[in-house]
Amino acid sequence: MPFAEHPLEETNPLTASFRSFRRVQTPRTGRVLARWLAALGVLAIGAGFLPWTQNIRSTGRLTTLRPQDRPQDVPSTIAGRIAGWRIREGQRVKKGDTLVEISEIKDKYFDPQLLERTREQLAAKISALEQNEGKTVALGDQQDALRSGLAVSLDKARNKVAQTRLKVSSEEAGLRAAENDFAIAQRQLDRQEELYRQGLKSLTEVEQRRLKFQESRAKLQESQNKLGASRQELTNSQLELSSLQAEYQDKLAKSESDRRSAVAYQFDSEGQISKLRNELANLSIRAGYYAIRAPQDGYVVRALKQGIGEIVKEGEAVLTVMPIAPELAAELYVQPMDIPLLSVGRKVRLQFDGWPALVFSGWPGTSFGTFGGRVAVIDNIDSQGQYRVLVTPDPELEAWPQLLRVGSGVYGWALLDNVPIWYELWRQLNGFPPDFVGSPTDQSGKGKSEKKADKSAAEEDAY
Known part of the structure; x- marks a missing residue:
């Protein structure tokens, strides 16, 4: 130059x-x-004065909102040996399709006719119960007959006692008459002997009077004997009446004991019948568990057992099934300090593994390859120091890709308030958390600037 x-x-x-x-x-x-x-x-x-959208970053994986849409391990209800596979991995199955067939390994169920034999035992027990019921009815009829016989026998014995009492009364009257005759004969004999000693009566007349006196004494003795026999008969009748009631009571007690034994056997038979029915139902249900079936429509993801003849335990998983058309949700994990800033309904931007994206976290409108979502669930307890958040598709925005699969990685940005870039840099340099923003479902209708103005006015009024 x-x-x-x-x-x-x-x-x-x-x-x-x-x-x-x-x-x-x-x-x-x-x-x-x-x-x-x-x-x-x-x-x-x-x-520095351009707007910047504050956000909470998190990572996670794809899962399902409903538990029934998640991959499910299909277990074997009973212990057995794998007899055959009816599917292959990756195959689509419908609810109720047979996946695996198993056979018995317990000797208790080896008999192929076990169901029929159990039915025979049940039928025999029911027949025995019916016969026992007939025996119970017969014993009841026997007791009724014994009670009727007891009533008749008691009436008969009471009549006999009454007749014997009348006979005793009659014998007592005859004894009193014989005693009067004997007393009269005694007095007549005494007078005849006195007259004989005075010479007024002959010895023949005296001997005749003595003969009549002996006859009167014999009649008196006979009447006493008859009265004693009648009284003894009355005592025997009364004893027979008492013994008759005791005898029938013993028969009734024995019959009642037999009836109660029959009733007890009947109850025991009913219990055994109920047990056999339960066992028969269990055997019938168990027969349906020899085939492991698909619990719902889905795809066979992985076989957890291999080959033929492998033993599986009760409740042990055999394979895994993934349901068809699950309701997807992004499972994100957020730091505890960021949880108060989130609420149900908060908008979230998501980036899925395998889908190319150009992300500007502070300018979600300029990002490419991200998808919208809303917070659906926030756990109330932490999981290894972080809180789990479930995000579902935002119905107002574009749909999620159809080829997404459960378990793939997800990156999420929970969108908060819009602030200047200089403020965001200043906040991050000082380590401050993002600004708290109320729930998107807040019905106050005021923005953040209006709420700050209201807060300032309230502080001025306080001063």
Whole structure:
């Protein structure tokens, strides 16, 4: 560059005569760099006032919102040996399709006719119960007959006692008559002997009177004997009446004991019949467990057992089935300090593994390859120091890809408030948490600036 073109030679004639001043000059590249730096500085300061969307970043994986849509291990209800496979891995199955067939390994169920034999035992026990019921009815009829016989026998014995009492009364009357006759004969004999001693009666008349006196004594003795026999008969009748009731009571007690034994056997038979029915039902249900069936429509993901003849235990998983068309949800894990900033319904942007994306977390509208979602569930307890959050598709935005699979990785950004970039940089440099934003379902209808204005007005009023 010629010295004549230097600005100092034109603007400052005092220094133009000095050769050193003519050689000192500012390079053109430095001036350009200064202008660029100034322009970048102005742009940086201007960009500091651009809006930035605060967000909470988290990672997780795809899962399902409903538990029945998640991969399910299909267990074997009973212990057995694998007899055959009816599917292959990756095959689509319908609910009720046979997946695996198993055979018995317990000797208790080896008999192939076990169901029929159990039915025979049940039928025999039912027949025995019916016969026992007939025996119970017969014993009841026997007791009724004994009670009827007891009533008749008691009436008969009471009649006999009454007749014997009448006979005793009659014998007592005859005894009193015989005693009167004997007393009269005694007095007559005494008078005849007195007259005989006086010589007024002959010995023949006295002997005749003595004969009649002996006859009267014999009649008196006979009447006493008859009365004694009648009284003894009355006592025997009374004893027979008492013994008759005791005898029938013994028969009735024995019959009642037999009836109660029959009833007890009947109850025991009913219990055994119920047990046999239960066993028969269990055997019938167990027969249906020899085939492991699909619990719902889905795909066979993985076989957890291999080959033929392998033993499986009760409740042991045999294979895994993935349901068809699950209701997907993103399972994200959030730090405890960020949980208060989230609420059900909060909007979230998601990036799925395998889908290319260009993400600007602070400018979700300019991002490419991300999908929208809303917070559906926030756990109330932590899981290994983090809280689980389930995010479902946002019905107002684009649908999630159809080829997503449960278990793939997910990156999420829970969208919060819009702040200037300078404020966000200042917050992160100082380690402050994002601003708290109320629930999106807040019905107050006021924005953040209006709420801040209300808060300032309230503080001024307080002062």
